[in-house]
Amino acid sequence: MSGLELIFIGLAVLTGGSGLLAVTSPRVVHCALWLVVCLGSLAGVYLVLGAEIVALVQLLVYVGAVVVLVIFALMLTRAPIAASRRLDAPPGQRYAAALSGIALAAVLAGTLLYALGDDTVAVQQGQGSAAGIGTAVFGAWVLPFELLSVLLLAALIAALAISRAGADPEVRLNSGRDGGPPPGPAAHPDGPVQ
């Protein structure tokens, strides 16, 4: 067992443990912070596997942007700071979820172990350098790359449109459109307020 493998095992245990805590912790802020640990140690895993640029992108995009977005969403939805039992489903559903998670992991691990056996591979450090990735992305992969930028733009505009849907008086959800009945107490779908 080489030193690289020892580092990998340490990082993998850290990733799995923090990931498990991120989905089981009763405090929402702890969940987000355990997610930071999980994604950060995944970046370390990528480094061990010889993918330097992907590790940096993982740190920048996931730890830097996605987790900040998640924390902002927790803040804007007034998530409870203290430990809360309302975050988890009832016990029956939790057991079913754990069962399906374990089943999926077992099927996946069984298939992969059968396919890989005890193959070893020599990690070539430097194959994922900026020069190699840049040449590949702007050479053979340039068309998917451009499509991806269009996708990002579409997602940004969609997020903007969705978040404006309730704020704009023109498209307010409560206002009756032309042709629809005017909103009033008689047409209120919730029934009479007692």
Next chain:
Amino acid sequence: MIHLIGPAVLASALAGIGIYGMLARRNAVLVLIGAELLLNAANVLLITASALPPGGLAAIPEPGRPGPTELTDPLLSGQVMAIFVITIAAAEIGVALAIVLLLFRSRGTVDLTAVEELGEASRTYTENPAGYPEPGPRPRILSLVDPIEAPVAASGRATGGDSGRNEGPR
């Protein structure tokens, strides 16, 4: 040298944890955390595949077989795909969090069991939940075609109408 079963087991564990997080959580933001873990499991497998020599598992050098002629794949498919997956995950979480915020603004909660009238399986499911406008006339999807077809249709209707009106009094 590194054993390939390590990354494989890590990816399987992350996928299982992600599925558990998506199924066992009620807070919509925490469900998204589970989805992120699932995407990262896929990324681990992609990065692992990029560490293989070109040709994949079959090209791993064995004692009785010559090694690969090329050491690295010049396309770096696994790593480039991983970067693409990270980008798609960023786009996905942006849209998803916008939906979660809209849910919070209209319902005052992000508890996914409290908004069960949005699901078709619930007894109170309705096509037109409270506060939404009545479905009006269908939007004209082919409005881009109209400017071309409209003059033809209008002129056809106009001549037909004219002839009818001219014939009427006679």
